[in-house]
Amino acid sequence: MQLTVWTYEGPPHIGAMRIATAMESLHYVLHAPQGDTYADLLFTMIERRAKRPPVTYTTFQARDLGSDTAEIFKRAAAEAYARFRPQAMIVGASCTAELIQDDPGGLARALDLPIPVVPLELPAYQKKENWGASETFYRLVRALAGPAPAPGTPRPRPEGRRPLCNILGPTALGFRHRDDLSEITGLLGRLGIDVNVTAPLGASPADLGRLGEADFNVVLYPEIARAAAQYLQKAFGQPMVETVPIGVGATTRFIEEVAGLAGIDPGPVLAGAPSRLPWYSRSVDSTYLTGKRVFIFGDATHALAAARIAATELGFRVVGLGTYSREFAREIRAEAALHGIEALVTDDYLDVEAAIQAAQPELVLGTQMERHVAKRLGLPCAVISAPVHVQDFPARTSPQMGFEGANVLFDTWVHPLMMGLEEHLLGMFREDREFSDAAPSHLGGKPRAEAEAPAPTPEPVTTVTLAPGLAVAWAAEAEKELRKIPFFVRGKARTNTERFARERALPLITIETLYDAKAHFGR
Amino acid sequence: MNAHAPVPSAATPSTAGCGEVAIRQERGQRAVFCGLTGIVWLHRKIQDAFFLVVGSRTCAHLIQSAAGVMIFAEPRFATAIIDERDLAGLADMNDELDRVVGRLIERRPDIRLLFLVGSCPSEVIKLDLGRAAARLSRNLAPAVRVLSYSGSGIETTFTQGEDACLAALVPEMPRAAADAPPALLVAGALADVVEDQFARLFAELGIAPVRFLPARRAGALPEIGPNTRYLLAQPFLADTARALEARGATRLPAPFPLGAEGTTRWLQAAAEAWHVDPARFAAVTAPGLRRAEQALGPHRERLSGKRVFFFPDSQLEVPLARFLARELGMGLTEVGTPYLHRGHLAEELALLPAGTQVVEGQSLDDQMDRARAAQPDLSVCGLGLANPLEAEGLATKWSIELLFTPIQGYDQAGDLAELFARPLLRRTRLEV
Numbered sequence: 001m002q003l004t005v006w007t008y009e010g011p012p013h014i015g016a017m018r019i020a021t022a023m024e025s026l027h028y029v030l031h032a033p034q035g036d037t038y039a040d041l042l043f044t045m046i047e048r049r050a051k052r053p054p055v056t057y058t059t060f061q062a063r064d065l066g067s068d069t070a071e072i073f074k075r076a077a078a079e080a081y082a083r084f085r086p087q088a089m090i091v092g093a094s095c096t097a098e099l100i101q102d103d104p105g106g107l108a109r110a111l112d113l114p115i116p117v118v119p120l121e122l123p124a125y126q127k128k129e130n131w132g133a134s135e136t137f138y139r140l141v142r143a144l145a146g147p148a149p150a151p152g153t154p155r156p157r158p159e160g161r162r163p164l165c166n167i168l169g170p171t172a173l174g175f176r177h178r179d180d181l182s183e184i185t186g187l188l189g190r191l192g193i194d195v196n197v198t199a200p201l202g203a204s205p206a207d208l209g210r211l212g213e214a215d216f217n218v219v220l221y222p223e224i225a226r227a228a229a230q231y232l233q234k235a236f237g238q239p240m241v242e243t244v245p246i247g248v249g250a251t252t253r254f255i256e257e258v259a260g261l262a263g264i265d266p267g268p269v270l271a272g273a274p275s276r277l278p279w280y281s282r283s284v285d286s287t288y289l290t291g292k293r294v295f296i297f298g299d300a301t302h303a304l305a306a307a308r309i310a311a312t313e314l315g316f317r318v319v320g321l322g323t324y325s326r327e328f329a330r331e332i333r334a335e336a337a338l339h340g341i342e343a344l345v346t347d348d349y350l351d352v353e354a355a356i357q358a359a360q361p362e363l364v365l366g367t368q369m370e371r372h373v374a375k376r377l378g379l380p381c382a383v384i385s386a387p388v389h390v391q392d393f394p395a396r397t398s399p400q401m402g403f404e405g406a407n408v409l410f411d412t413w414v415h416p417l418m419m420g421l422e423e424h425l426l427g428m429f430r431e432d433r434e435f436s437d438a439a440p441s442h443l444g445g446k447p448r449a450e451a452e453a454p455a456p457t458p459e460p461v462t463t464v465t466l467a468p469g470l471a472v473a474w475a476a477e478a479e480k481e482l483r484k485i486p487f488f489v490r491g492k493a494r495t496n497t498e499r500f501a502r503e504r505a506l507p508l509i510t511i512e513t514l515y516d517a518k519a520h521f522g523r
Numbered sequence: 524m525n526a527h528a529p530v531p532s533a534a535t536p537s538t539a540g541c542g543e544v545a546i547r548q549e550r551g552q553r554a555v556f557c558g559l560t561g562i563v564w565l566h567r568k569i570q571d572a573f574f575l576v577v578g579s580r581t582c583a584h585l586i587q588s589a590a591g592v593m594i595f596a597e598p599r600f601a602t603a604i605i606d607e608r609d610l611a612g613l614a615d616m617n618d619e620l621d622r623v624v625g626r627l628i629e630r631r632p633d634i635r636l637l638f639l640v641g642s643c644p645s646e647v648i649k650l651d652l653g654r655a656a657a658r659l660s661r662n663l664a665p666a667v668r669v670l671s672y673s674g675s676g677i678e679t680t681f682t683q684g685e686d687a688c689l690a691a692l693v694p695e696m697p698r699a700a701a702d703a704p705p706a707l708l709v710a711g712a713l714a715d716v717v718e719d720q721f722a723r724l725f726a727e728l729g730i731a732p733v734r735f736l737p738a739r740r741a742g743a744l745p746e747i748g749p750n751t752r753y754l755l756a757q758p759f760l761a762d763t764a765r766a767l768e769a770r771g772a773t774r775l776p777a778p779f780p781l782g783a784e785g786t787t788r789w790l791q792a793a794a795e796a797w798h799v800d801p802a803r804f805a806a807v808t809a810p811g812l813r814r815a816e817q818a819l820g821p822h823r824e825r826l827s828g829k830r831v832f833f834f835p836d837s838q839l840e841v842p843l844a845r846f847l848a849r850e851l852g853m854g855l856t857e858v859g860t861p862y863l864h865r866g867h868l869a870e871e872l873a874l875l876p877a878g879t880q881v882v883e884g885q886s887l888d889d890q891m892d893r894a895r896a897a898q899p900d901l902s903v904c905g906l907g908l909a910n911p912l913e914a915e916g917l918a919t920k921w922s923i924e925l926l927f928t929p930i931q932g933y934d935q936a937g938d939l940a941e942l943f944a945r946p947l948l949r950r951t952r953l954e955v
Contacts, residue, residue: 001604001609001622002603003601003602004602004603004604005587005602007580010584011580014584033557034555035556035675038556038589038907039584044911045906051914052908057552058552062675065647096579096677124581125610128580484715484719485716515814518934519934522817
């Protein structure tokens with residue numbers, strides 16, 4: 001048993017949902033108790049999707065336990081097929097259904113649906129979200145990619161056809177997957193390479209049937225697509241590019257590798273100054289970045305890329321590097337060794353917090369959780385990896401990959417440091433206690449919501465600031481009542497009430513006055 | 524995906540004898556939270572309690588998703604995630620639980636009450652949390668009391684988690700002396716500001732003593748006995764009510780204190796039991812009624828005549844529908860509710876407009892089809908449905924906000940109306 005408040009990854013069936021939601025015309029029938037539908041809101045709220053995920057949950061309850069649940073599953077699968085008419089279906093169990101041991105694969109087979117039905121075995125008590133996504137994608141590719149050619153069959157490219165590749169890895173709820181994909185697709189197009197199938201994002205089961213037509217595969221996110229690409233390499237003889245093009249150096253290597261496989265000249269695309277990062281980093285304004293101590297934590301792909309960019313493209317010093325992706329511990333340890341530090345492989349955020357405190361960084365690059373740890377410690381921070389919250393699914397284009405991605409990274413990482421400097425200067429020159437208390441900072445952990453646990457820090461003291469000559473006093477009870485209003489609207493409530501009292505020449509604000517004013521101003 | 528293919532409804536129509544209201548039950552896929560979600564507001568209410576879910580990574584992920592930014596504070600809840608090793612044998616699992624609880628109490632010495640909260644996985648493997656709670660209570664006495672209840676999806680829907688939690692507290696309440704004077708108990712977690720408003724109103728009415736369940740601190744549980752009269756502040760407290768009655772308390776039937784009318788009738792139920800002089804009652808409630816009327820006026824203009832569709836979520840749907848229909852003049856297309864307690868909601872059902880369609884339970888896709896066909900002006904639904912319905916052109920109000928926002932009582936009536944008015948107002952403003 002593990003005591004936990006925050007988890008970096010959801011259970012493996014969430015990974016399967018990320019694949020299903022990314023794809024078109026694929027439906028997921030998930031054997032799960034009532035309540036597991038909470039997962040829908042990750043997609044509809046955090047990623048702001050305009051459609052429900054294509055998932056039918058059996059939502060069984062206690063009264064259904066016994067032989068009934070298998071029947072419920074069969075009915076749900078049959079109804080889902082009848083309603084949505086998908087090209088293919090995946091079926092599986094969430095953690096609770098795994099325990100009751102109905103066999104979704106077998107039950108679905110018994111329905112004898114006229115479409116491929118891919119059963120998923122996602123051990124919920126051992127594995128996690130990314131593994132679930134990887135396994136689901138791998139199973140789908142195995143089932144739907146079609147018969148493999150005989151081993152050793154040559155893959156000649158027809159005369160006059162441009163090189164053709166698949167892009168594998170982008171999913172729903174992926175950190176910047178949407179924009180990474182358009183950046184890399186554009187890059188490949190400029191190189192003269194066409195994209196055969198992009199999967200899972202936007203692909204249908206029928207599209208997966210065409211994977212074998214490509215000359216090679218580009219794996220954008222190894223956590224999700226490495227297993228499927230390895231299968232395609234073995235079965236179809238398709239080579240794979242696994243260099244993740246995050247950062248100027250990595251993008252350059254990626255282009256060289258891709259061009260090598262495609263047999264084309266990368267020179268024109270690499271010519272000139274395709275990214276602004278190198279010049280921005282060399283400009284004298286960036287000198288103060290030299291040797292900045294940075295702590296990096298995230299999924300393996302983004303943490304590895306961030307470490308290289310930090311050290312070799314921005315001139316930082318990497319003082320901490322870690323990941324929650326145990327599957328990639330070896331790679332992370334090797335990279336950490338290059339920076340002369342020991343890697344942190346953990347999914348316990350308390351360990352990460354302790355490591356950050358011990359490393360005393362000047363910048364933290366991490367997930368949503370590290371953002372909050374950094375806030376608490378008063379450290380500048382930028383988000384580089386999932387899990388992320390709604391603000392990291394931005395409306396604007398902001399890839400991490402490719403040359404534009406490098407521009408985005410420069411701005412995103414340097415911005416909090418600049419703001420950190422500003423904050424520092426403000427603190428030096430404006431030793432106004434009221435000013436620093438009242439101004440909620442995007443960095444400092446000062447303005448704490450009342451939702452938080454009773455902390456030693458006292459409640460922000462709100463002082464009565466009345467125009468001279470107009471004395472309005474607060475009755476103690478009314479003042480207490482005012483404190484019950486959430487801090488972020490309390491100031492407005494106070495001002496309104498005082499205005500209300502002044503206009504009516506009331507010398508004392510009582511609870512009645514407070515609510516009279518509230519009713520008066522309404523909203 | 525998720526096309527709007529019409530599928531014949533599998534629901535079995537059946538009407539119960541509740542006045543003029545049509546009540547129908549429906550079974551099928553349910554898009555609802557489980558009872559674990561209740562922890563998110565309960566842990567704030569009981570200030571020295573800690574909620575430890577014994578469950579899977581899914582449970583932890585659910586609470587993380589529901590709790591939003593609260594998770595980044597030092598919240599008084601956590602999950603003990605069952606892993607593969609635990610599933611090997613039950614004896615080992617109890618040792619593991621003791622270890623986890625020990626570590627927790629070490630880290631949080633301020634905790635006085637610990638709830639072990641059962642989940643679907645813990646219940647399916649039949650981990651006996653009641654016994655674990657008794658054992659841990661003995662070990663940790665007198666500093667920490669340990670109780671257990673189920674918040675699992677197989678047993679509870681959303682707000683029923685609060686019901687299960689409060690029902691677990693009832694046996695802990697001290698027994699009142701047999702000859703004690705009548706006391707009023709208000710059951711159901713309310714925002715502190717609302718609780719204080721009600722306390723003041725009861726005091727002005729001369730009703731005393733008045734106590735609230737849950738109390739803000741674990742050690743301050745109210746007394747209970749045959750002299751206790753209780754008012755439900757929330758409609759989802761079936762088990763809690765049963766437990767209170769098992770200890771001799773008597774329910775004061777009333778609609779729920781939503782809107783000016785609901786609040787007045789709710790207060791009136793207590794006033795009548797205490798034989799408060801009607802003139803005094805009128806005098807005490809007049810300022811609140813006046814303010815509520817003032818606050819509701821502008822919203823009535825916007826909402827009157829608009830049609831609202833409730834997807835099932837919290838069991839607050841029927842009282843909310845009553846408020847929207849009677850105080851704001853809205854039309855009711857369909858009122859979905861996860862469960863309908865005929866007894867506790869009798870007063871509410873009697874106030875619903877004749878012919879109102881109430882649906883207990885859910886078959887999600889069929890219900891979405893009905894909403895599409897009805898084209899209501901406003902759909903009240905969960906976060907998983909809201910954006911998809913908006914994208915289809917239906918205005919929505921997400922329902923979970925109704926649990927986290929103070930909405931009961933006179934001085935919140937305007938805020939409550941505004942929650943429904945705002946999505947419609949926003950639609951009129953957006954020009955792109």
